[in-house]
Amino acid sequence: TAGNKIFHFGPCRVSMSMAEIRAGFSAIKANIQSRDPIRSLSILSHPHSLHKVKSSDRCCITHQLLSFYVDKVFRHCRTEDSFVNRKISSIANSFLSASRELGQCREQNNCVCGEESTEKFKQILANYEGLDVTSAAMKSLGELDILLDWME
């Protein structure tokens, strides 16, 4: 469909409706980010930027991040606003199918999980676990554009 993007990670490829995901996030970005008062902490981009991950590690860390959002973020982001909730679940569905698609390929092709991506993902989990679940999930959701910018 229009706006679908195919990402290639070595032997693996995953298709995501990036235009749709981006549009959904843009519609709720101000709402979600305004619920995150903590300026001094980022889940994804500090202290280590995603942009420093080696290309050979992209397959592994992309799958880890997609699963992270599915398992630890979207489910903890219910709000009192039904419009926002609908956009979140639409994005969550896109992430779920991409995560499954990449997960199957990872098993078959053994995507390399190098030391760097393992360390990077550990740091992301540590940042996440440094906050209470709802704050951590809302902050992570507010950083979705950081993930999408890096993926693209």
Added chain:
Amino acid sequence: SGELYCSLPNPRNVRFESINMKNVLHWSAPEGTGDGVLYKVKYAVYGVGKWIRKPECRNINRTWCDLSSETSDYEEQYYASVKAFLNGTCSDWMETARFNPLTDTKIDPPMVSVSSTDRSISIMLTAPEKWKRSPEEESISLLQVYPGLQYNVSVLNKKTKKRWFFSISNNTLVVPWLQPGTAYCVSAQIHVPTPLLDSDFSK
């Protein structure tokens, strides 16, 4: 921090206005304050705990501050904040929303140059450059920033008012089979599919 008791109304509508990643902080004066209000500005990289003062925007009476240099790394996101002062009192710090230079900038139309033979038009398109600190600094085309960048081109026959639209990824287009001795109007727009960014059409 030696701050005065702050009873002044706050600056309003504090936001970044960005074109080709020239990122300028704008705000409106506090309600009901006439002349004489001064401002100071600070900014922060999202995820890093430090607010940094902008010396060139300290005690200024204008309502904008160019933070392009401080926000030029488009892999980062930023906040900025403004405080107003008048007659010994001050306002609160008023912050922007989180600013992502990559998705929150506007893009100028492309430069269009046209050459023609008697039956065809050759159109050359040039994407604008990212803002840079000085003319000597290396130029970065927005094409490098947005690899998926495309051009939408409109060609109008001024006599028949018939219009053609083309969507191309490379920067040249040849339009054949045109009518000799006829005026055509060419206009082009930049389209970035994701993150979704569209420029205006060129004049």
